[in-house]
Amino acid sequence: MGIIKADDVTFEYIRRDEEGNVEGITTAVDHVSLDIKKGQFIAILGHNGSGKSTLAKHMNAILYPTEGTLWVDGMDTKEEEHVWEIRQRAGMVFQNPDNQIIGQVVEEDVGFGPENMGIPSKEIWERVEESLRAVGMYEFRKHSPNKLSGGQKQRVSIAGVLAMHPQCIVLDEPTAMLDPNGRKEVIRAIRGLNDVEGITVILITHYMEEIIYADKVFVMDKGAIAMEGTPREIFSQVEKLKELRLDVPQVTMLAYELKKKGMNLPDGILTTKELIDALRI
Amino acid sequence: MIILGFDHRSNAGKGKQVAIILDHISYIYEKDTPMEHRALDDVCLTIPDGQFIGIIGHTGSGKSTLVQHLNGLMEASEGHVYYNGEDIYDKDYDMKKLRSNVGLVFQYPEHQLFEIDVFTDVCFGPKNLGLDKKEVELRAYQALKQVGLPDEYFYQSPFELSGGQKRRVAIAGVMAMKPKVLILDEPTAGLDPKGREEILDMIKRLQKETGLTVILVSHSMDDVAEYVDRIIVMNKGRVMYDDTPKEVFKNYKELEEVGLSAPQVTYIMHALKEKGLNVNTTATTIEEAAEEIWKKLG
Amino acid sequence: MLRDITLGQYYQTESVIHKLDPRVKLGGTLLYIISLFIFENIWGYLLAGLFLAIVIKLSKVPFRFMVRGMKAIVFLLLITVVFNLFLTPGEVLISFWKLKITKEGLRIAIFMAIRLSMLIIGSSVMTLTTTPNNLTDGMEKMLSPLKVFKVPVHEVAMMMSIALRFIPILLEETDKIMKAQIARGADFESGNLLKRAKALVPLLVPLFISAFRRANDLAMAMEARCYRGGEGRTKMKPLVYKKEDRLAYLVIAGYLVIKIVIGIIL
Known part of the structure; x- marks a missing residue:
């Protein structure tokens, strides 16, 4: 069993109108099964409303499946006594950088998780320092979060999770509210965690450029997994991605257009270099 | 009014009536303190009627400060703003009228929705203009049609709509004031790829149908390249480039240095050229690039 | 600003x-x-x-x-x-x-x-x-004997420090919403008291909605980081x-x- 394993996970909630009468049932996650190995870099793609964020919240025991089971490091998220253990093993970073920073000083925010876990003060300081260094925010440790850029705030949030020494980090659209520079900073930090620290990363996003380096990609639609494979396998299906309200990187799209015109090119080109090599010039 | 010494940097807008002129505008935060900081530094721009303009810059480049000067929400520390030849800083200038002529849609505009249903919310703008009820409702209806919101949502609470729909309602709220100039600050922020495309297509259609001047503020070149006639690149409070997309993207290396990037196709075309393939590097869209490569290799 | x-x-x-x-x-x-x-x-x-x-x-x-x-x-x-x-x-x-x-x-x-x-x-x-933060810390520690009488000392201190963190954010947001409504022709400055109070509705409704959304997000983020009240918690900077x-x-x-x-x- 991998670090995160979902077996036929379904999440339904009841919609009510203003008077509280039942209007209907929405299935936000629809029979999803997946198995994520330790140390992998996983990307979950999907348009807004595809159920990807709801699925992510299951990995941190914020939500429990209405049907099926989800295990984090072998622990069933439905079992109450494991909740805190699970939240420590699988940390979570959310979309809005302003709404997840609790401390008024960067270092105090990073220390929040370890404080909750009851770690002794001296060790908290060590963890805070090493986490801030890992995301390149150490020099900002005395700053107020309100004065940081969006990308910097998200890196502080990542450090805050890192200080809890998780085995796996789930990032729920961490770059959706950032500008291109901020996005690059955050993605670089995330890749560093995976490459250097060997932490399992589950990145939820709708930016296609961010998933090129993933080991495996899941594409979600209507709560279910619509596609799964390596980035190359996914990007070779341009038409299908368009149907799922998603995009492909411009270079992939260009190769696809050239191929349509009759040029002999392989499917799923991901970088400029690959395109030039394939054009053989 | 004749403005002497005005610097005409842009060629893109020649031959059209000039709607907005920014004449040596500077905006200074915390003047005369050690924290003094120029958010805008000697900006000169002309914005003619009917143009589709993209303003690009990274966070802190001054682009949001700039657009808030266009409808008088912020007042320049130095310089003048003219709308249809009149100085908007004149004492008896009607600011309310200016704000109805120059509509500004802020970032995440759905956060300002407040009424019980979509239709009433869109009525807020025209009602503030003091129009009679019939005219207000007509305008609200037209605006909601223009942004492509289906009728069945008109009497729903705005908070029950999806992100993309809410954004359309918010844009309609400004359109209902019948502005001559529509400014949108990051209208696609937080939307998924398809949602982004839908909103931009809608804006383009609106611009074509109504002859509106549209100013799109963005930090993404990819978003605007396909849509606009003219790009203004802001950096450190100054206008760095002001030209057609093709001309601006020729400076892709300089753009890179200030933390912006040209569309990915620009890089591909330059890389191909370096490898000895004699392609025209000015392609800015995928279609143009594919056409160009096909011509040379196909 | x-x-x-x-x-x-x-x-x-x-x-x-x-x-x-x-x-x-x-x-x-x-x-x-x-x-x-x-x-x-x-x-x-x-x-x-x-x-x-x-x-x-x-x-x-x-x-x-x-x-x-x-x-x-x-x-x-x-x-x-x-x-x-x-x-x-x-x-x-x-x-x-x-x-x-x-x-x-x-x-x-x-x-x-x-x-x-x-x-x-x-x-x-x-x-x-x-610093405001230090003050809340001090108050929490000084009032901690009151816990015996079921006074939620830790919770109150936590609320105060969260309020201190979010007040600047909400002020900025107020500024933004106000500007957005002015751009839609809203007038916050003229008219009698009743008219002015009424003019605040387009400002207050979005502000409350935003505050609730933020509170909801923050509660989730705190739980995700294992927050479960003052019990068993250590301090990074103990007094x-x-x-x-x-x-x-x-x-x-x-x-x-x-x-x-x-x-x-x-």
Whole structure:
């Protein structure tokens, strides 16, 4: 069993109108099964409303499946006594950088998780320092979060999770509210965690450029997994991605257009270099 | 009014009536303190009627400060703003009228929705203009049609709509004031790829149908390249480039240095050229690039 | 700009007073205020003034910052003085029309003005030299015995520190929504009171919605980081009394003793 394993996970909630009468049932996650190995870099793609964020919240025991089971490091998220253990093993970073920073000083925010876990003060300081260094925010440790850029705030949030020494980090659209520079900073930090620290990363996003380096990609639609494979396998299906309200990187799209015109090119080109090599010039 | 010494940097807008002129505008935060900081530094721009303009810059480049000067929400520390030849800083200038002529849609505009249903919310703008009820409702209806919101949502609470729909309602709220100039600050922020495309297509259609001047503020070149006639690149409070997309993207290396990037196709075309393939590097869209490569290799 | 408003008017500098444990400053301020209200005589006030002056000097905060806090209560101060001046019965000094100023009234008015001014300046010294965060920490620790009586001390302290973090964000948001509504022709400035109150609806509704959304997000983020109340929680920066803090307590006690002695003897 991998670090995160979902077996036929379904999440339904009841919609009510203003008077509280039942209007209907929405299935936000629809029979999803997946198995994520330790140390992998996983990307979950999907348009807004595809159920990807709801699925992510299951990995941190914020939500429990209405049907099926989800295990984090072998622990069933439905079992109450494991909740805190699970939240420590699988940390979570959310979309809005302003709404997840609790401390008024960067270092105090990073220390929040370890404080909750009851770690002794001296060790908290060590963890805070090493986490801030890992995301390149150490020099900002005395700053107020309100004065940081969006990308910097998200890196502080990542450090805050890192200080809890998780085995796996789930990032729920961490770059959706950032500008291109901020996005690059955050993605670089995330890749560093995976490459250097060997932490399992589950990145939820709708930016296609961010998933090129993933080991495996899941594409979600209507709560279910619509596609799964390596980035190359996914990007070779341009038409299908368009149907799922998603995009492909411009270079992939260009190769696809050239191929349509009759040029002999392989499917799923991901970088400029690959395109030039394939054009053989 | 004749403005002497005005610097005409842009060629893109020649031959059209000039709607907005920014004449040596500077905006200074915390003047005369050690924290003094120029958010805008000697900006000169002309914005003619009917143009589709993209303003690009990274966070802190001054682009949001700039657009808030266009409808008088912020007042320049130095310089003048003219709308249809009149100085908007004149004492008896009607600011309310200016704000109805120059509509500004802020970032995440759905956060300002407040009424019980979509239709009433869109009525807020025209009602503030003091129009009679019939005219207000007509305008609200037209605006909601223009942004492509289906009728069945008109009497729903705005908070029950999806992100993309809410954004359309918010844009309609400004359109209902019948502005001559529509400014949108990051209208696609937080939307998924398809949602982004839908909103931009809608804006383009609106611009074509109504002859509106549209100013799109963005930090993404990819978003605007396909849509606009003219790009203004802001950096450190100054206008760095002001030209057609093709001309601006020729400076892709300089753009890179200030933390912006040209569309990915620009890089591909330059890389191909370096490898000895004699392609025209000015392609800015995928279609143009594919056409160009096909011509040379196909 | 709104985001530059600092709450609790903390003045950043390095000084002995800044470095003191917040509990010392909280307790000290409380004792000082009490000392102002026991015994009424000139020498006592001179002592209190001297003590305050020394603390201000040590704190390295410019005096004008202390006086700033006074501005807010000038009105209150005037009313107190006027009431005491005219309404205290006793030996009449000056009288015109129906108003009389008595000797006793003059005395009480002067003392009241001195007391209140020193009270405000004294508390300003505390807020100017202690970060809001430190203050909440200090309060939590000082009030922790109340936990026995089921007072949610930790929760209240946590709420205060979260409020302190979000007030600047919400202020900025208010500014943004206000601008957005002005761009839609809203008018927040003209009209009578009723009209103005009505004009606030387009500002307040989005602001409340945003505040609730943020609260919801934050609660989730806190739970995701294993927050489950004060139980079993450790502190990154625990409050520990140092030598200087014990000394400060001694100084305050010394001041109190002298104040009482002066009060009894004179």
